[in-house]
Amino acid sequence: MLRQGIGDDAAVIRPRGAVELWVVTTDLLLEGIDFRRSWTRPEQLGHRALAVNLSDIAAMGARPRFYTVALGLPRDCRRGWIDRFYQGMTALGRRHRAHLVGGDLSASQHGIHVSVTVLGESLARNVVLRSGGRAGDLLYVTGTLGKSAAGLELLERGRRRVSPPARAAIAAHLWPEPRCDAGLWLTRRGVARAMIDLSDGLSMDLPRLARASGTGAEVAADRLPVFAASGRWGADPLRLALDGGDDYELLVAVRSRDAARLEAEYPTSLPPLTRIGRLTAQAGVRIARGRGGGPSPLPPRGHDHFRGGV
Amino acid sequence: MLRQGIGDDAAVIRPRGAVELWVVTTDLLLEGIDFRRSWTRPEQLGHRALAVNLSDIAAMGARPRFYTVALGLPRDCRRGWIDRFYQGMTALGRRHRAHLVGGDLSASQHGIHVSVTVLGESLARNVVLRSGGRAGDLLYVTGTLGKSAAGLELLERGRRRVSPPARAAIAAHLWPEPRCDAGLWLTRRGVARAMIDLSDGLSMDLPRLARASGTGAEVAADRLPVFAASGRWGADPLRLALDGGDDYELLVAVRSRDAARLEAEYPTSLPPLTRIGRLTAQAGVRIARGRGGGPSPLPPRGHDHFRGGV
Numbered sequence: 001m002l003r004q005g006i007g008d009d010a011a012v013i014r015p016r017g018a019v020e021l022w023v024v025t026t027d028l029l030l031e032g033i034d035f036r037r038s039w040t041r042p043e044q045l046g047h048r049a050l051a052v053n054l055s056d057i058a059a060m061g062a063r064p065r066f067y068t069v070a071l072g073l074p075r076d077c078r079r080g081w082i083d084r085f086y087q088g089m090t091a092l093g094r095r096h097r098a099h100l101v102g103g104d105l106s107a108s109q110h111g112i113h114v115s116v117t118v119l120g121e122s123l124a125r126n127v128v129l130r131s132g133g134r135a136g137d138l139l140y141v142t143g144t145l146g147k148s149a150a151g152l153e154l155l156e157r158g159r160r161r162v163s164p165p166a167r168a169a170i171a172a173h174l175w176p177e178p179r180c181d182a183g184l185w186l187t188r189r190g191v192a193r194a195m196i197d198l199s200d201g202l203s204m205d206l207p208r209l210a211r212a213s214g215t216g217a218e219v220a221a222d223r224l225p226v227f228a229a230s231g232r233w234g235a236d237p238l239r240l241a242l243d244g245g246d247d248y249e250l251l252v253a254v255r256s257r258d259a260a261r262l263e264a265e266y267p268t269s270l271p272p273l274t275r276i277g278r279l280t281a282q283a284g285v286r287i288a289r290g291r292g293g294g295p296s297p298l299p300p301r302g303h304d305h306f307r308g309g310v
Numbered sequence: 311m312l313r314q315g316i317g318d319d320a321a322v323i324r325p326r327g328a329v330e331l332w333v334v335t336t337d338l339l340l341e342g343i344d345f346r347r348s349w350t351r352p353e354q355l356g357h358r359a360l361a362v363n364l365s366d367i368a369a370m371g372a373r374p375r376f377y378t379v380a381l382g383l384p385r386d387c388r389r390g391w392i393d394r395f396y397q398g399m400t401a402l403g404r405r406h407r408a409h410l411v412g413g414d415l416s417a418s419q420h421g422i423h424v425s426v427t428v429l430g431e432s433l434a435r436n437v438v439l440r441s442g443g444r445a446g447d448l449l450y451v452t453g454t455l456g457k458s459a460a461g462l463e464l465l466e467r468g469r470r471r472v473s474p475p476a477r478a479a480i481a482a483h484l485w486p487e488p489r490c491d492a493g494l495w496l497t498r499r500g501v502a503r504a505m506i507d508l509s510d511g512l513s514m515d516l517p518r519l520a521r522a523s524g525t526g527a528e529v530a531a532d533r534l535p536v537f538a539a540s541g542r543w544g545a546d547p548l549r550l551a552l553d554g555g556d557d558y559e560l561l562v563a564v565r566s567r568d569a570a571r572l573e574a575e576y577p578t579s580l581p582p583l584t585r586i587g588r589l590t591a592q593a594g595v596r597i598a599r600g601r602g603g604g605p606s607p608l609p610p611r612g613h614d615h616f617r618g619g620v
Contacts, residue, residue: 011376011412013375013376013429015328015330015332015431016329016330016431017327017330018326018327018328019326019327020327024376024427024429026379026380026413026414026425028380028425029416030382030417030418030419030423031419032419032420065323066323066334068321068334068336068427069336070336070337070338070380070425070427071338072343101323101334102320102321102334102336104336104425106338106339106340106343107343108340108423109342109420109421110342110420113338113418113423113425115336115338115380115414115423115425117334117427121325121326
């Protein structure tokens with residue numbers, strides 16, 4: 001009944017007699033590591049804690065259904081704080097038709113801890129694993145890469161009243177939008193062979209998909225949907241697109257023969273889909289920087305949750 | 311598909327097409343609140359974090375199946391610590407045939423946080439809620455009450471090399487044993503009308519069952535299976551049985567006409583079952599102390615996870 005354990009975006013379970021598979025995922029957010037209270041409102045934290053888990057469900061091509069929350073709170077967090085936290089969380093849950101079904105609340109001596117577990121349900125018996133890719137598959141990403149990291153840099157510098165693109169970057173960091181609809185569309189159409197969500201940056205998450213699929217990968221720098229506006233305030237859009245975490249976009253591997261159909265049929269109502277490279281028979285992940293010369297290895301410099309910190 | 315949300319030991323879900331119901335529960339343990347690192351070995355913490363969740367599954371009359379773990383660790387916890395933590399957890403999981411299916415590991419700036427979510431499966435469509443009791447039902451508990459709290463008091467006083475009963479009390483605190491087998495037996499035989507696990511002490515958890523069932527309750531002090539040995543080191547066994555947390559025994563309401571059959575058939579291989587009182591039409595929870603005079607109100611002085619601390 002256990003179809004896929006640790007090592008994908010979510011575990012896969014088959015309840016006896018059920019047609020659909022169930023997927024389950026859990027993520028932890030800790031104050032000082034994943035967020036700072038000084039620039040995160042309770043609603044945003046509630047939203048974000050659920051969003052990062054919904055993103056894992058999206059990357060399995062599954063529908064979120066139920067979630068539980070374990071919340072450790074310092075004694076200075078009052079009733080109003082908790083109410084606002086749950087408002088942010090349940091508002092996002094409602095939009096994705098996911099129901100809060102349980103939780104645990106505990107006093108904490110140091111900082112806020114939020115751990116969320118989401119249960120999702122597959123379309124029929126169809127889930128998309130990281131391991132389904134094959135050499136020659138084309139790689140696509142949803143949305144824009146490096147926007148959330150650009151927002152985080154601004155928050156860390158304490159810059160709040162800033163230009164519209166800066167505000168958009170900050171919003172991308174504080175209100176990440178899980179790509180559930182895109183994940184379901186790609187799965188329902190049968191074009192997603194392998195999928196992962198970009199939580200730790202492309203340079204960390206692409207090697208995970210490639211290794212699981214038994215392939216290497218190559219991406220083209222000039223094809224990446226970078227957040228160019230961050231260059232205006234001195235950031236490096238390409239570096240943020242490669243190494244910035246918290247984008248929660250989907251990276252998907254598609255058979256090359258499905259690419260034309262995908263590009264023709266992908267709905268404009270979903271976040272834009274950009275072809276960025278391909279899976280290769282040669283192991284390792286490389287990037288073509290378009291400066292002449294061949295592609296060079298892409299060092300994994302993204303966010304590592306155990307080493308990293310805000 | 312959601313049968314029971316927040317407010318019972320676990321939420322109840324019915325996957326489309328499945329015969330069995332699924333139950334899901336989550337619990338958080340925080341350093342300094344739920345345990346101290348100075349007297350908790352990593353194996354014990356791993357065991358305990360899973361045990362408290364298995365206990366919730368037991369109280370639903372369900373079988374544990376899968377679990378996920380979110381672990382926040384200070385940087386001074388090394389690989390060896392993590393390995394030992396998982397050894398303690400998976401050893402308990404194996405005994406109850408529950409599989410670890412996913413997790414998240416994060417650095418923590420302050421203290422250890424462990425949040426576990428367990429998925430369980432019902433026997434057929436049969437789960438036992440807190441709310442199924444009726445006035446006149448008899449109340450039973452498994453095991454001994456106040457033993458874990460007696461052990462905690464010894465740990466807090468720094469007493470380690472102590473008498474056999476003191477060592478038993480400390481073991482009860484550090485290695486709580488979820489009553490999954492008893493919960494399943496009581497459910498399979500159809501005698502459990504309402505059930506709850508005693509995590510916060512009888513004086514906190516009995517009112518929860520009674521309120522959910524729309525009844526009051528009365529217990530007899532001289533019937534409680536107290537841990538009498540704690541009197542030897544100056545503790546009050548009755549107070550610990552009423553107000554001590556972390557026993558993880560089951561409290562179950564049984565139709566009075568089922569009592570004789572239950573007492574005749576309950577297997578000696580399971581932890582002992584003791585009749586301690588009954589549910590009453592009169593609201594509120596009372597205790598008969600056997601000093602003459604009628605029963606008096608039982609004040610809820612057990613552990614409240616949001617106010618409390620180790």
